[in-house]
Structure formats: structure tokens, C-alpha cells
Amino acid sequence: MPWDRARLALAVLAVDPTGLRGLWLRARACPVRDLVTDALTALPLSLRRLHCGIGDEALFGGLDLANTLAAGRPVMRPGLLDRPAALILPMAERCPPGLAARLALALDGGRHSLVALDEAADADETLPAAMADRLGLFINLDGARLPDDPDLTTPMAEVLAARQVLSHVTLPRQGLTALVATAAELGITSPRAPLLALAAARAVAALAGRSAVSADDLTRAAELVYAHRAAPAAAEAPQPPLPDEAPPPPDIGQDEAKAEPQDGIPLEILVDAVRASLPDSLLRQLAVGRADRAAKGASGTGSVKAGNRHGRPLPSRHGKPENGARLDIVATLRAAAPWQTVRRTERPDAPEGGLLLATSDFRLRRSKEMSDRVLIFAVDASGSSAVARLAEAKGAVELLLAEAYSRRDHVALLSFRGARAELILPPTRSLVQTKMRLRGLPGGGGTPLASALELALLTARRARARGMTPTIALLTDGRGNIALDGSANRERAEGDALTLARAIRAAGTPAVVIDVSNRPQPKLAELALGMAARYVALPRAGAARIAATLGAALEA
Amino acid sequence: MTPAPDTSARVHALPERNRTRQPYPFSAIVGQDDMKRALVLTAVDPAIGGVLIFGDRGTGKSTAVRALAALLPEIEAVESCPVNAARPEQCPDWARLTSTAIIRKPTPVVDLPLGVSEDRVVGALDIERAISRGEKAFEPGLLARANRGYLYIDEVNLLEDHIVDLLLDVAQSGENVVERDGLSIRHAARFVLVGSGNPEEGELRPQLLDRFGLSVDVASPRDVETRVEVIIRRDAYETSYDTFMPDWVAQDAQLRARILEARAALPTLKTPNTVLHDCASLCIAIGSDGLRGELTLLRAARALAAFEGAAAVSRAHLRSVAGMALGHRMRRDPLDEAGAGARIARAVDEVLP
Numbered sequence: 001m002p003w004d005r006a007r008l009a010l011a012v013l014a015v016d017p018t019g020l021r022g023l024w025l026r027a028r029a030c031p032v033r034d035l036v037t038d039a040l041t042a043l044p045l046s047l048r049r050l051h052c053g054i055g056d057e058a059l060f061g062g063l064d065l066a067n068t069l070a071a072g073r074p075v076m077r078p079g080l081l082d083r084p085a086a087l088i089l090p091m092a093e094r095c096p097p098g099l100a101a102r103l104a105l106a107l108d109g110g111r112h113s114l115v116a117l118d119e120a121a122d123a124d125e126t127l128p129a130a131m132a133d134r135l136g137l138f139i140n141l142d143g144a145r146l147p148d149d150p151d152l153t154t155p156m157a158e159v160l161a162a163r164q165v166l167s168h169v170t171l172p173r174q175g176l177t178a179l180v181a182t183a184a185e186l187g188i189t190s191p192r193a194p195l196l197a198l199a200a201a202r203a204v205a206a207l208a209g210r211s212a213v214s215a216d217d218l219t220r221a222a223e224l225v226y227a228h229r230a231a232p233a234a235a236e237a238p239q240p241p242l243p244d245e246a247p248p249p250p251d252i253g254q255d256e257a258k259a260e261p262q263d264g265i266p267l268e269i270l271v272d273a274v275r276a277s278l279p280d281s282l283l284r285q286l287a288v289g290r291a292d293r294a295a296k297g298a299s300g301t302g303s304v305k306a307g308n309r310h311g312r313p314l315p316s317r318h319g320k321p322e323n324g325a326r327l328d329i330v331a332t333l334r335a336a337a338p339w340q341t342v343r344r345t346e347r348p349d350a351p352e353g354g355l356l357l358a359t360s361d362f363r364l365r366r367s368k369e370m371s372d373r374v375l376i377f378a379v380d381a382s383g384s385s386a387v388a389r390l391a392e393a394k395g396a397v398e399l400l401l402a403e404a405y406s407r408r409d410h411v412a413l414l415s416f417r418g419a420r421a422e423l424i425l426p427p428t429r430s431l432v433q434t435k436m437r438l439r440g441l442p443g444g445g446g447t448p449l450a451s452a453l454e455l456a457l458l459t460a461r462r463a464r465a466r467g468m469t470p471t472i473a474l475l476t477d478g479r480g481n482i483a484l485d486g487s488a489n490r491e492r493a494e495g496d497a498l499t500l501a502r503a504i505r506a507a508g509t510p511a512v513v514i515d516v517s518n519r520p521q522p523k524l525a526e527l528a529l530g531m532a533a534r535y536v537a538l539p540r541a542g543a544a545r546i547a548a549t550l551g552a553a554l555e556a
Numbered sequence: 557m558t559p560a561p562d563t564s565a566r567v568h569a570l571p572e573r574n575r576t577r578q579p580y581p582f583s584a585i586v587g588q589d590d591m592k593r594a595l596v597l598t599a600v601d602p603a604i605g606g607v608l609i610f611g612d613r614g615t616g617k618s619t620a621v622r623a624l625a626a627l628l629p630e631i632e633a634v635e636s637c638p639v640n641a642a643r644p645e646q647c648p649d650w651a652r653l654t655s656t657a658i659i660r661k662p663t664p665v666v667d668l669p670l671g672v673s674e675d676r677v678v679g680a681l682d683i684e685r686a687i688s689r690g691e692k693a694f695e696p697g698l699l700a701r702a703n704r705g706y707l708y709i710d711e712v713n714l715l716e717d718h719i720v721d722l723l724l725d726v727a728q729s730g731e732n733v734v735e736r737d738g739l740s741i742r743h744a745a746r747f748v749l750v751g752s753g754n755p756e757e758g759e760l761r762p763q764l765l766d767r768f769g770l771s772v773d774v775a776s777p778r779d780v781e782t783r784v785e786v787i788i789r790r791d792a793y794e795t796s797y798d799t800f801m802p803d804w805v806a807q808d809a810q811l812r813a814r815i816l817e818a819r820a821a822l823p824t825l826k827t828p829n830t831v832l833h834d835c836a837s838l839c840i841a842i843g844s845d846g847l848r849g850e851l852t853l854l855r856a857a858r859a860l861a862a863f864e865g866a867a868a869v870s871r872a873h874l875r876s877v878a879g880m881a882l883g884h885r886m887r888r889d890p891l892d893e894a895g896a897g898a899r900i901a902r903a904v905d906e907v908l909p
Contacts, residue, residue: 019794056669056676097714098671105669105710108618110794129757130711133613167795173784180783189776190614194787195794318736338686339738360738432755 003147005277006036009137009224011154012203014042015162017086019199020136021107022114024127027141029119036139037088039152042159045086045113052094059102084111092116093125100128107134136196138228162206169202171213182222182270187231197225222270223277230274316363331363373471374410374427374463375400378456380476381417382447393475394438395543400550402431410468412459413438416452418445419486423455427463446488449480450496457500460509471510473550476524477517501530512550514538580793581804582623583811585616586786590772594880595624597770598748600818600859604769604852606749608884611774617752621708625665627808629816631704635659638696639703639743648743650694664705666698670714677722678734694741699732702747712751713760720764727767769852771884773897818862825858826868834874834908841903844885853881871908878904
């Protein structure tokens with residue numbers, strides 16, 4: 001029952017808001033979510049609402065400019081973080097990394113509690129990792145209906161009583177071992193998770209009026225804290241094994257088996273309870289969000305380019321108003337204001353009543369626009385000879401990525417074999433991510449060239465929607481023999497491939513076709529023509545040569 | 557939700573543990589020996605030039621740096637000097653000193669948060685003074701506060717480019733030059749740069765990478781026992797602070813004493829010629845760019861020798877700091893699966909048998 005879980009999470013949070021650090025509430029704005037946020041008044045902290053664009057002055061306090069100018073003497077205003085508070089952050093999925101870092105620091109201080117309202121619509125939208133890792137509790141209200149009993153608060157008397165005994169609740173060592181081992185079994189690496197689970201277990205026990213944590217408390221705490229952190233059951237092995245057979249069933253636990261408490265709760269019960277408490281589809285979605293966020297490399301890595309006309313506004317900077325730059329009048333006045341007294345004394349002959357501006361006061365509006373390139377590799381992994389070719393392609397991807405610092409390129413990789421093409425690596429700049437995903441890329445099977453082109457086009461479109469400039473690089477050695485519908489029909493396959501090639505041309509996406517077969521294929525040259533792509537024949541090329549050729553083709 | 561205009565009626569006292577406390581003690585950090593050693597070495601010899609800590613979330617990166625602030629020996633500085641100058645004549649001329657008394661104060665450990673503005677980092681016009689007294693005065697930024705101490709950047713790989721450029725320049729020259737708002741000001745800004753981050757979220761520019769003297773990788777402990785120990789200690793810190801702290805504070809004090817001894821021993825430490833040769837040949841074998849690698853390797857080895865109370869630097873000291881001093885300086889070879897650590901270890905085994 002999701003509502004029981006939500007109710008317990010809220011009660012636990014009310015008992016120990018700072019120990020649990022906060023709540024991740026995944027829901028769109030709706031009456032159902034209001035029920036939960038209304039229940040937050042039970043927290044023993046004052047509620048303060050933030051927004052994602054909040055500045056340092058509002059957070060940490062600073063000069064109150066309006067009042068300062070009016071009063072003629074500095075007027076300071078207090079920051080939101082000065083006093084212990086329960087912070088509520090709506091649209092937390094849009095939280096910029098800078099704010100997430102500041103809030104994380106505040107949470108580590110142990111005086112605050114954060115309720116992040118995550119209104120994510122897409123799978124790749126999620127909380128910043130620094131924040132998600134610290135928040136203890138998770139409530140998912142997507143698609144939830146109003147509960148029968150709309151009052152989610154636990155009676156205040158119970159909460160107060162629990163808060164009284166909280167610091168005296170003890171946990172036996174094997175209980176602690178069980179919590180840690182469960183986290184390991186679920187693929188949770190951050191040591192913060194067991195700490196938070198420990199705090200939750202104490203709060204659950206305190207709510208029940210017990211002075212020691214029982215097995216049942218542990219289970220419920222693990223459900224609350226671990227469920228959303230767990231790796232989805234099937235994707236538990238982080239690195240897929242080399243051969244292209246199905247990955248072996250998740251099989252950790254040889255190490256942990258001996259750590260299993262003898263007389264406590266068997267590990268499986270805890271693990272199963274956690275697994276059962278959230279649907280696997282949601283876990284998978286969360287994992288995808290995590291991976292995408294990581295792969296994208298959060299903003300600030302240089303992927304954001306500051307321009308002056310389009311996009312979201314950035315803080316204004318010094319500059320001269322020329323070349324079509326826009327003056328930020330408010331910021332300019334703000335820069336000039338403090339100088340008025342000084343300038344008056346320096347220029348006694350200046351006309352009365354006017355504002356004394358200097359060129360150094362000018363502030364220009366800037367806004368951010370994304371203009372990174374993304375290089376989409378479509379690599380043919382078909383046939384028995386694929387292994388060597390695939391290794392070259394992987395090498396070329398990594399070489400290009402290693403140069404990507406200077407050129408601000410992103411790299412995406414899709415491989416095609418068997419019936420369909422598959423996106424192995426969403427656009428990324430992270431070498432670590434790339435290595436992880438590239439390791440053990442399987443090969444063999446037919447050549448679904450059309451499917452590869454379709455996926456490449458889709459990836460290019462998505463990249464363009466994010467403001468990047470995509471380029472497609474196709475590495476193959478032959479003609480497609482699998483049609484879009486998966487059937488092994490060479491003629492239809494070629495037709496499909498040509499249609500998609502024209503679609504790529506129509507979309508205006510630049511492309512390079514690299515023919516790596518021993519003898520250049522005229523059909524491939526034809527396909528490249530359809531795509532308006534450069535055609536390069538590179539029989540038996542090494543990784544370095546492919547990278548160099550691609551680099552040159554891209555610069556051209 | 558309805559914004560709660562006044563929740564004070566329902567606000568109840570929280571348990572004791574929410575008052576201000578000392579940071580988690582440095583000695584109480586379980587494992588992570590490389591990270592701890594690298595930080596201690598920079599405390600022995602700040603000229604090593606910074607530590608970069610890369611690793612998973614929740615592995616105690618920030619904890620270690622915050623603990624370091626409590627661990628470091630105090631410095632002597634002019635009381636009202638904004639850049640922590642040691643003697644009154646070293647104070648910058650723009651500083652308005654209200655007192656030139658020499659006091660002891662903790663080594664500054666300054667946080668540089670993500671998304672910080674340039675004004676906050678380098679300093680800017682003091683608006684308060686400009687408005688209230690009509691004076692053109694400089695308000696020092698984070699770089700001034702970090703002088704003679706540490707500058708800590710969490711999530712350093714997400715730092716915006718224009719701030720990175722600023723830091724590169726200052727970290728190189730040891731001096732912060734401000735030419736803005738009609739001000740023309742310079743002051744000393746020598747600090748140990750400590751950065752931490754998670755490599756999965758983005759890589760660091762090679763130029764910035766090179767500015768860090770040492771780099772260490774941290775990972776979550778793999779065995780359950782160690783992890784349980786982490787949780788037990790952290791929980792003891794959170795819930796029974798008063799009984800937890802004294803022991804560890806005493807251990808921190810011992811460590812501090814050792815650091816001070818090592819600092820005193822450093823000038824008289826002998827560096828045999830063979831060690832210099834070893835340094836050079838190791839760097840050549842690895843192909844590290846520039847000479848910064850050799851210098852850092854030697855300094856780190858000397859600091860380690862001093863910390864261990866040895867009379868002279870030996871090959872063993874070189875071997876144990878080679879990984880952290882050179883790991884981030886190798887030319888990237890993306891095709892090498894083994895990673896930097898293994899390549900260094902291989903080179904060390906070949907060159908320094």
C-alpha cells in the first residue's frame with residue numbers, strides 16, 4: 001500500500017527530520033501531493049520554501065540593496081540557512097548543480113532538512129546526485145489516487161513521545177551488519193544509505209515505543225531508505241560480461257553470506273522486502289535517470305556556452321554595449337549606485353540631480369545557449385569478423401573523446417547487429433562512463449543497417465533538441481541485410497536504409513561513412529551519396545587512423 | 557500545498573544533538589589511507605601544491621577536508637589582516653588594520669562553492685563602505701581568506717570555466733591581482749588547492765589537473781566489516797558526541813604534533829643524489845609533461861620521509877608517493893584499459909626495483 005508507506009515516511013521524518021536529512025517526493029503538483037506537503041507541518045522546524053534560481057544572498061544572507069539605498073546605510077538581511085529549517089524545494093529536478101552543492105553542504109551540517117519536490121516528466125530528469133544521495137526518504141506519488149483517509153499526519157502526541165525516546169533507542173550490532181549487508185546486496189555503494197537507514201530504524205522503533213530496534217523495524221526502515229536506491233534487479237551487474245550471452249543472474253552474496261547475522265534477520269527477507277516495496281519499472285526509470293544524468297555530465301563542465309541573445313538568462317557581466325549586446329539596465333544602475341557619493345566629491349562640477357555613470361558600470365545581459373557538437377558513432381558489429389573491427393571503433397571513440405576537452409565534443413555510440421541497433425552510450429563527455437559502457441560490447445549476427453540509421457537519426461534529433469549539433473559517423477563493412485521490421489530481406493533492407501539516409505540528409509545532419517571492408521563497396525558509396533555524407537574507404541584501419549580521418553572529416 | 561505562514565506554534569524542540577559541533581575528527585575516518593596521507597603531506601609541506609580527490613559519493617571526501625581544518629596547527633597572523641599575513645609589514649597596503657597584534661588562529665580552510673561569482677572569489681568594491689562613507693574600499697574575496705591555508709572546491713569537475721581560469725592564474729603566481737570597479741589591488745594568495753569530485757560526472761581540464769600536486773582515488777570499502785565500522789563511528793559521532801570525541805581529539809592532537817615535528821625536520825632532511833636520479837628516470841619512463849612532476853614527486857617524498865622521522869629520503873619513500881604524485885600527469889592513453897594506477901605501478905617496478 002503506497003499510502004501506508006507514505007504515512008510511515010512522514011511520521012519518521014516528523015520524528016527525526018535532521019537525522020534523515022529529508023524527503024524526495026516524486027509527484028506532479030496536484031491535490032495528492034498537497035496532502036503530503038500539508039502533513040509536513042508536523043515537522044519540528046519552520047518550513048521555508050526555496051526556488052531553483054535562489055541566489056547566495058537569499059541563502060546565506062547579505063546586503064539588502066533596496067533598503068540600503070533607501071536608508072543610506074548598509075542594511076543586512078538574514079539568509080534562509082541561518083536558522084534550522086525544513087526547506088521545501090519545488091521543481092527539484094531542475095535544480096542546478098551549484099544550488100545542489102550548497103544545499104548538500106547545509107544538509108551535512110545536520111541542522112536542516114530538505115523536502116525535494118521532484119516533478120520529473122522524462123526518464124532523464126531527476127534530482128542532482130549530490131542531493132538524491134543525501135535525502136533519506138522517498139515517496140512516489142506518480143499515478144497515486146487520493147487515499148481513503150486524507151489525513152496523513154501521525155497524532156502529535158505519538159510524534160512527541162517518539163522524539164523523547166529517540167536518542168535512547170539502541171540497535172544491536174548484528175542489526176547494523178544486516179543493514180550494511182543489505183545495502184551491499186542491493187548494489188548501493190554510498191555509505192550514507194546505511195546511516196540513513198539506521199536513523200530511520202531508530203525513528204520507527206521510537207514511534208512504536210520500543211527502546212531497541214526490532215527485526216520488523218529494520219525491515220521497514222530498509223524499505224523506506226533503500227528501495228529507491230537499489231539497482232534494478234536485472235541490471236545489477238554494472239559491467240556486462242564479455243560474451244554476448246544473457247548476463248548471468250545477479251550473484252553477489254558469496255562474500256556477504258558469512259556476514260549474515262546468525263540469530264538476526266536473514267538477509268533475503270530484508271532484500272526481498274526492499275525489492276517488493278517499489279515496482280521494478282520505477283527502479284529502472286530511476287537508474288536510467290541516474291545514468292543519463294551522469295553521462296550527460298552536469299552543466300558547468302563547459303557544455304554551456306554563454307551568448308547574449310538566446311536562451312535562459314545568466315548573471316550579467318562587465319562589458320561595452322556594442323556589437324548588438326544588450327545592456328542590463330538594472331544591473332548597470334546597481335553597479336553605479338554605490339559610487340554616487342564618491343563621484344560627486346570627485347566631480348563637484350557635475351550637474352545636480354543626475355546619475356553619474358562611468359563606462360565601468362555597464363553590465364551586459366548574457367544568456368546561455370548550448371552549442372556543443374555531438375559525434376554519433378554507428379558501429380557495425382555484425383558477422384564473425386566483427387570483434388576486431390569493433391575494437392578499432394571503440395578505440396576511435398575513446399581517442400576522440402580524449403581530445404574532446406579542447407573541442408567540447410560529446411560522443412554517443414550505437415552498435416548494430418542481429419535484428420536491431422542499440423544505443424550503447426548516450427551523448428557523453430565522460431571518459432569513465434564511456435570505458436564502462438564500451439567494455440564488452442558484443443558482436444555477431446546480421447546487419448540491420450536501416451535500424452542503425454533510424455536510431456542515429458533519433459539520437460541526432462534528441463541531441464539537437466538539447467541544443468547540440470550532431471554529426472553521424474557510420475562505420476560498416478557492407479550492405480544491410482535486415483529490414484526495419486526485422487526480416488532478413490536484403491532488397492527491402494536496402495530500400496529502408498536508403499529512405500532513412502535521405503531522411504538524415506533532409507534533417508540536415510552532417511555524416512561520414514567509413515567503409516572498413518577489405519574491398520570498398522559501391523553500394524555503400526551510394527548510400528553515403530543519399531545521406532550527403534563523406535565516403536571514406538579505410539580497409540584494415542587502426543583506431544588511431546579512424547580517429548584521425550574522422551577528425552579531419554569533421555573539421556572540413 | 558499551503559505555505560505555512562507561521563509554524564512556530566507547532567515547532568517543538570529538537571533533541572540535543574543539533575547544536576554546533578566540531579567537525580568529524582580526521583583520525584576517526586575509517587580506511588582511505590591514501591587520501592589521509594596525501595592531505596597530511598600537504599600539511600607538512602604546503603609547497604606540494606594541492607590534492608585532488610576523485611571518487612564515489614559518500615566516501616568521506618568532504619568529511620576529510622573539513623576534519624583537516626580542525627587538525628591543522630594554528631598559524632600566527634596579524635589580527636585584523638584580511639590575508640592572514642604573518643607580520644604587519646607583509647599586510648597589503650589597502651588593508652585598513654585596526655590592530656597589528658600577532659595572534660594565533662586556525663589555519664584557514666575556505667570553501668569555494670559551485671556557481672560562486674567572480675566578485676566573491678577575487679574580491680570587489682566594498683559596497684557597504686562605498687554607500688555609508690563614500691569610500692573606495694576593497695572587500696577581499698575567498699582567495700584573500702584562503703591565503704596561507706587551504707582552498708577547498710567540492711565537485712571541482714563541475715566548476716565553471718571562467719572561475720577555473722581565475723584559479724589557474726592565481727594558483728600559479730601565488731598572487732591575486734584585481735583590476736576592476738576602478739580598483740587596482742594585489743595581494744598574496746598562496747594556498748593549498750584541494751578539489752574533490754566524482755569522475756563519472758565529468759572530467760577535469762588537463763590544465764587544472766596539472767595544478768594539483770597529488771591526486772588520489774577513493775572508493776567505497778568493499779567488505780561488510782569495514783562498512784559497519786564506518787557506520788558505527790559516524791553514528792557515534794551523531795548520537796553520542798560527548799563520549800565519542802575526546803579519544804579521537806587526542807589522536808588528532810598526536811597527529812598534529814607529528815606534523816609539526818615533520819615540518820621542523822624538513823629543512824635538515826638529506827636528499828641523496830641517487831634519489832634525484834630515481835625521480836628523473838621515473839618521470840621519463842612515465843612520460844609526464846613538464847618538470848612539475850619531478851618537483852612534486854621529490855617534495856612529496858621528502859614530506860613523507862620527514863613525517864616518518866627518517867634522516868634521509870629513500871627509494872621506498874619515492875615508491876610510496878609515486879602513484880599520487882604522478883598518476884594524473886601521464887599523457888592520457890585512452891586505449892589502455894588498466895588505468896593510471898596500474899601503469900604507474902608497472903613503471904615503478906621497472907625503474908625502481
